[in-house]
Amino acid sequence: MKIRVKGIKDTDKLGRKLGELVEPGDVICLNGDLGAGKTTLSKSIGLGMGVDDYITSPTFAIINEYEGRHPLYHFDVYRLNNGEELFDLGVEDYFYGKGVCLIEWAENIEEFLPENRLEVWINTTLDPDEREIELIPYGDRNEFLARELIK
Ligand code: ADP
Ligand code: MG
Secondary structure, X not given: OEEEEOOHHHHHHHHHHHHHHOOOOOEEEEEOOOOOOHHHHHHHHHHHOXXXXXXXXXXXXXXXXXXXXXXXXXXXXXXXXXXXXXXXXXXHHHHOOOOEEEEEOHHHHHHHOOOOOEEEEEEEOOOOOOEEEEEEEOOHHHHHHHHHHHO
C-alpha cells in the first residue's frame, strides 16, 4: 500500500491520524534514509496520541518515553549494532508492554522485531517536499491500521 504525501502538512496529517488510531501493543517501524522524515512523522504521531512534551530525535538516547493517551516509546536504533544491546535495554518489556512503540531505523534490528507490526517505509522523491510512503502491515490489527490510513 503506497501513499504519496505532497508536503509536510500531508505527512503531519497522516502521522496525527495514526496517533489517534494506535493502541497499547502496537509497534510502528519507521524506515527510510537520513532526512526521509522518520522523526518528523514521529512528532505527528505523538501529537495524535496527545503527547504534550516536545518530541526530539532519540538518536543518542536510543529510547525516549512520553506520556500521552497511552505511553509512547520512541526508539532510534540507528546506532545499535547487535541484539545484545537491545536485550540490555529490556526491549521485550517495551515491545510487548503497555505502550505504543515507534522505532526509527527498525530495519537494523529486523530479526528482533515482533512478528505483528506496521512497517512504514519513507522514500524521498525528486520534489524535496514530497514523500512516497509505503505501508507494509503484518497481522490483522496492522492491516486494519494501514487500511484506515490510506482512506
Ligand atoms: P529522519 O528522522 O528520517 O532522519 P527528519 O524527520 O529528522 O528525518 O527530517 C526530515 C526533513 O525533511 C525535515 O527537515 C523536514 O522538514 C523535511 N521534509 C520536507 N518535506 C517533508 C515531508 N513531506 N515529510 C516529512 N519531512 C519532510
Ligand atoms: Mg530521525
